[in-house]
Amino acid sequence: MVLVLGVVTAVWIAAAVFTWRDARHELDELLDGHLAQAAALLVVQQARELEDDRAADAPVLHKYAPKVAFQVFHEGRLALRSPNAPELPMAEVGRRFKTGFRTVEIDGVAWRVFAAHGAERDVQVYVSEQVDSRGAILWAVLRSAVWPMLLALPLLALAAWWAIYGGMTPLRRLGRALSERRPQALQPVVLPDAPSEIQPVVASLNDLFERISGLMDAERRFTADAAHELRTPIAAIRAQAQVALGEADAAQRRHALEATLEGCDRATRLVEQMLTLSRLETGAAALPGRLDLGDIARQVAAEAAPRAIAREQVIEVSADAPCPVMGDATLAGVLVRNLVDNAIRYSPARAKVKISVSRDDRTVRLVVEDSGPGLAPADAQRLGERFFRAMGTGASGSGLGWSIVRRITAVHNASASVGTSAQLGGLRVEIEWPAAR
Amino acid sequence: MRILLAEDDPLLGDGLRAGLRQSGFQVDWVRDGVAAERELRAEPYAAAVLDLGLPQKDGMAVLTSIRRAAVKTPVLVLTARDAIPDRIRGLDLGADDYVVKPVDLHELAARLRALVRRAHGQPEERLAAQDVVLDPASRTVQRGGVPVTLAAREFDLLHALMLNAGRVLSREQIEQHLYSWGQEVESNAVEVHVHHLRRKLGNDLIQTVRGVGYIVPREGAAQ
Numbered sequence: 001m002v003l004v005l006g007v008v009t010a011v012w013i014a015a016a017v018f019t020w021r022d023a024r025h026e027l028d029e030l031l032d033g034h035l036a037q038a039a040a041l042l043v044v045q046q047a048r049e050l051e052d053d054r055a056a057d058a059p060v061l062h063k064y065a066p067k068v069a070f071q072v073f074h075e076g077r078l079a080l081r082s083p084n085a086p087e088l089p090m091a092e093v094g095r096r097f098k099t100g101f102r103t104v105e106i107d108g109v110a111w112r113v114f115a116a117h118g119a120e121r122d123v124q125v126y127v128s129e130q131v132d133s134r135g136a137i138l139w140a141v142l143r144s145a146v147w148p149m150l151l152a153l154p155l156l157a158l159a160a161w162w163a164i165y166g167g168m169t170p171l172r173r174l175g176r177a178l179s180e181r182r183p184q185a186l187q188p189v190v191l192p193d194a195p196s197e198i199q200p201v202v203a204s205l206n207d208l209f210e211r212i213s214g215l216m217d218a219e220r221r222f223t224a225d226a227a228h229e230l231r232t233p234i235a236a237i238r239a240q241a242q243v244a245l246g247e248a249d250a251a252q253r254r255h256a257l258e259a260t261l262e263g264c265d266r267a268t269r270l271v272e273q274m275l276t277l278s279r280l281e282t283g284a285a286a287l288p289g290r291l292d293l294g295d296i297a298r299q300v301a302a303e304a305a306p307r308a309i310a311r312e313q314v315i316e317v318s319a320d321a322p323c324p325v326m327g328d329a330t331l332a333g334v335l336v337r338n339l340v341d342n343a344i345r346y347s348p349a350r351a352k353v354k355i356s357v358s359r360d361d362r363t364v365r366l367v368v369e370d371s372g373p374g375l376a377p378a379d380a381q382r383l384g385e386r387f388f389r390a391m392g393t394g395a396s397g398s399g400l401g402w403s404i405v406r407r408i409t410a411v412h413n414a415s416a417s418v419g420t421s422a423q424l425g426g427l428r429v430e431i432e433w434p435a436a437r
Numbered sequence: 438m439r440i441l442l443a444e445d446d447p448l449l450g451d452g453l454r455a456g457l458r459q460s461g462f463q464v465d466w467v468r469d470g471v472a473a474e475r476e477l478r479a480e481p482y483a484a485a486v487l488d489l490g491l492p493q494k495d496g497m498a499v500l501t502s503i504r505r506a507a508v509k510t511p512v513l514v515l516t517a518r519d520a521i522p523d524r525i526r527g528l529d530l531g532a533d534d535y536v537v538k539p540v541d542l543h544e545l546a547a548r549l550r551a552l553v554r555r556a557h558g559q560p561e562e563r564l565a566a567q568d569v570v571l572d573p574a575s576r577t578v579q580r581g582g583v584p585v586t587l588a589a590r591e592f593d594l595l596h597a598l599m600l601n602a603g604r605v606l607s608r609e610q611i612e613q614h615l616y617s618w619g620q621e622v623e624s625n626a627v628e629v630h631v632h633h634l635r636r637k638l639g640n641d642l643i644q645t646v647r648g649v650g651y652i653v654p655r656e657g658a659a660q
Contacts, residue, residue, distance in 0.1 A: 231517035232446050232490075235539035239452030242542045246459045256455060263448050 470494025
């Protein structure tokens with residue numbers, strides 16, 4: 001608004017300056033021309049008519065006449081003058097007479113003087129005009145140009161203000177609507193009468209809202225699910241601790257205390273899984289590098305072996321060498337660990353867990369299979385739902401593991417599929433990972 | 438008092454069973470919805486603790502079908518879901534109480550006792566018959582203001598008879614109140630317990646209905 005008015009004012013001032021300069025130049029030329037013309041007329045007139053030596057006053061014929069004056073000298077003596085012309089010559093006469101234009105001061109008034117002489121230099125003529133009168137003309141010209149502009153400026157300002165204010169109204173309404181929103185409110189902004197210029201802004205804004213809303217929904221759902229899922233182990237810990245407090249029998253008390261610890265471990269594992277998943281879902285970048293899935297399978301199996309042995313399970317790795325893939329080594333470890341832990345936990349005592357890694361030209365294939373109960377088809381369908389766990393297995397688990405597996409495979413362009421192991425009869429999970437060159 | 442516990446989480450189920458036993462309940466523990474429904478239809482439990490997130494058949498579905506089958510056993514729903522709509526739905530579907538995990542075992546026991554009491558139309562926590570007063574919460578019995586020491590089974594038997602005051606309970610019904618699964622029931626156990634109770638509390642309190650069972654007469658109705 002200020003900018004618009006500033007520019008308009010500047011343009012207007014510049015126009016006025018140019019007008020003034022142009023007008024002054026043209027006016028000077030025109031009036032100088034008139035002076036010269038008048039001088040020429042007087043010279044010609046004098047040469048023919050004023051042979052006598054009497055100085056005469058010319059009549060006043062126009063109200064503008066006092067502003068113009070002339071003197072005619074014949075052989076150095078004043079022969080004719082206008083009533084307002086002084087008796088003394090306006091400039092030198094006689095030998096030192098010079099033709100042409102000059103500006104002189106007579107009685108404190110500036111005059112523009114044109115001097116001319118006849119063919120024999122005996123007639124010398126001064127025609128002059130008050131410089132002020134030129135200024136008055138110039139001012140009159142300028143005034144007629146400036147006044148409408150001066151009047152127009154406030155109107156222009158008003159119009160500009162109105163147009164800008166009007167044009168900004170939808171934006172201002174948008175701003176107000178946004179500032180009045182609660183942070184949770186992510187429904188689209190609706191501005192039905194918004195001009196087409198700001199429609200793209202509204203559209204992008206709504207698009208952003210939608211994406212944020214999706215993210216927040218996922219987050220909210222996760223938090224709610226997580227809180228509920230944590231309640232069960234906490235309830236177990238509380239119940240077992242309370243049993244231990246009230247138990248007189250030493251063996252029973254010990255059992256309850258051990259169960260309390262187990263509950264703590266379970267809650268810890270649940271929290272760790274939630275954190276892993278949450279980090280994966282907020283898109284923490286994977287650090288790709290070259291790694292060998294066979295090595296990772298052996299490492300994970302070595303870590304898991306004590307737990308398997310404790311349940312009298314047999315754990316076995318068969319890996320081609322080498323099985324290079326591109327990926328984040330930590331995430332790949334988390335992935336394989338989840339599969340192996342799952343197989344150990346959901347398989348009964350004395351079950352067999354087999355990890356095999358093989359490769360062909362394009363793919364490295366990791367298979368984890370067990371001789372446990374496997375998954376009913378209905379359960380296999382729900383496997384991806386967070387917090388779903390295969391029920392009735394007597395084992396504790398949150399069902400978060402599979403979500404983690406899926407997220408990690410997605411990050412690495414790998415794929416995971418679930419089936420029944422032909423060899424062992426239990427669950428078979430296969431991960432296909434693009435082979436590194 | 439014999440109750441059914443339906444909870445799929447092994448650690449929590451184990452803890453609840455042990456804790457409720459400490460409070461004097463006989464606890465049968467099932468781990469899925471189908472078993473819960475089967476047992477609730479088959480046995481006259483004093484009350485049931487039902488987890489909603491049960492495998493095979495959801496707790497809400499179990500509740501709906503047992504109420505449809507006119508099973509009147511009071512049901513306390515135990516759940517991780519604490520949203521008000523969840524609670525309302527649970528209570529509307531026939532739950533008698535709704536408890537959010539984690540729960541204090543003493544509170545759980547008190548709520549179960551209250552459920553049982555209300556189911557028997559007993560407004561008061563303490564049960565009284567003649568000069569005998571039984572307090573289920575502290576598991577104590579007084580006769581004429583004097584504390585009487587009872588064995589756990591004797592207390593449970595007296596509790597069952599006093600809760601059902603004015604009604605004859607058969608020996609089988611009493612056994613169902615006293616023993617949870619896997620507990621050995623000797624053939625004359627009920628007779629032995631009744632004998633001991635009469636010795637401690639007098640012969641008039643528990644009366645034998647020959648060929649049918651035992652009864653604690655309701656106040657005022659007996660004389």
